[in-house]
Amino acid sequence: MKSEKNTGHTMIVPRVGEPGGSLLGHLWASVGVTIVLGIICCAVYPTVVWGLGQVFFSHQANGSLLKKDGSFTNNPVEAVGSALIGQNFSAPQYFHPRPSSAGAGYDPTSSGGSNLGPLSDKLMNGLTTPATTQPTTQPESLSFDGVRLRTIHYGVDNGLSFKLYEQRADGTGDKAEVPIKQFEDGQGNLNDVKLVDAFPHPPSDTPDRLVLTAGGFTDSSGTTVLIPGDAVTGSASGLDPHISPRNAELQIGRVAGARHISSDQTMALVKQFTDGPDLGIFGDPGVNVLRLNLALDAKYPVSPTK
Secondary structure, three states, rough: OOOEOOEEEEEEEEEOOOOOHHHHEEEEHHHHHHHHHHHHHHHHHHHHHHHHHHOOOOOHHHHOEOOOOOOOOOOOOOOOOOOOOOOOOOOOOOOOOOOOOOOOOOOOHHHOOOOOOOOOHHHHHEEOOOOOOOOEEEEEEEEEHHHHHHHHHHHHHHEEEEEEEEEEEEOOOEEEEEEEHHOOOOOOOOOOHHHHOOOOOOOOOOOOOOEEEEEEEEEEOOOOOOOOOHHHOOOOOOOOOOHHHHHHHHHHHHHHHHHHHOOHHHHHHHHEEOOOOOOEEEEEEEEEEEHHHHHHHHHOOEEEEE
């Protein structure tokens, strides 16, 4: 290698025949590095992480699977669910999860929310499918329940008192109380289609249309109750295994009555299966519904004779 001066600048000029590395050499070096990094990143690192997970976090690494008695298991055959994924519960002796838009509800193969915003008429007031005559005659049916209908069902299910009101859609005029029996079928069940049709539906409502709203929710002691948001709205994933402690508290009376146990016994289990914020500071406390319901079945099973 020698240097030459050219207009005040030094230029490095390779000598003839000086080796600079062959193309084949560079190619083999690249292949070698790729193989080494592939072994480290695709074999060694995953194996180390898997091994540490199996040794120190065995249940979590295998999906936090639960047996029917509520204990953890690593055997999928014994599992009835995962502590990380919610399940639908509708019987009165169980705590109910938050609504889910994942498939038919809590479908892990169809995770997702409704993608409806707070101004959505469908989300707030529900939607029905009109009656049809072709190709077959079908009555009007419920297509989407909505927050208002969920709130009324939550109040009925958990013994909360409330009132229904009719008022002009433009908000003028006095509210008139409406008996809930007007929206029940012959068996005393809520007529969801009739309720959704009576709710406001902007912007299609005319100003003088009478629309239905609910309010004045109170518990058995007459204390005003605010319905928790997680009781009437779904999570973004549709798989949230938790409900808020307040949501669980409002369900205690129904669950305790159905199992013929005291509210204190039920509350003790609620507290036991309330998870605190992550690392003590991130997020809010939540009650794991599946673990709580399994513990109720194990400790206070419902007798067929009751």
